[in-house]
Amino acid sequence: MPDLIHFEIPADDVERAKKFYTDLFGWKLEKYPGVEYWMIDAQDGIGGGMMKRQQPDQKIVDHFKVASVLESSAKVEKLGGKVLLPKMAVPNIGYFAICMDTEGNVFGIFENDPQAKRSV
Structure with a gap:
């Protein structure tokens, strides 16, 4: 989990x-x-x-650790969710994406990678 x-x-x-x-x-x-x-x-x-x-309606966003942002993003979409912000790098830390579940809740997914570079 x-x-x-x-x-x-x-x-x-x-x-x-x-x-x-x-x-x-x-x-x-x-x-x-x-x-x-x-x-x-x-x-x-x-x-x-x-x-x-x-944005005026922007709320607190929780981020969950995943093995792969790309694989988890694909799974979000397969399950009926949306990827709002595709995979982006946080240099020397990892990668993240922002998603929305089927109920309209926004959340982040994060993959550790100390070798992360600005462009993906």
């Missing part, structure tokens, strides 16, 4: 949201180089990220 390994929180006001979650949970947030994205260190829990909200 795939593990839940990462979550992403969209925010209208990133500074306000950072303060809220830091004060609430004691999380530490660190800017990720090169993009408007902050890594969340939740200490004993799974890690996450925070970014500026891209």
Whole structure:
């Protein structure tokens, strides 16, 4: 069974949201180089990220670890889901895709690969 390994929180006001979650949970947030994205260190829990909200209805997205983003993306579509954002690299970390299930829930799938390059 795939593990839940990462979550992403969209925010209208990133500074306000950072303060809220830091004060609430004691999380530490660190800017990720090169993009408007902050890594969340939740200490004993799974890690996450925070970014500026891209669409008005954008919600928290959970990411699940898979062996292959390409194979899992194909399976999502075979089972009636949709791939909203195809396989993309997070250089030196791995690959991810954003999907939607048959009920309209958005989730991510992630494949570890320290050799990941920007283009796939």
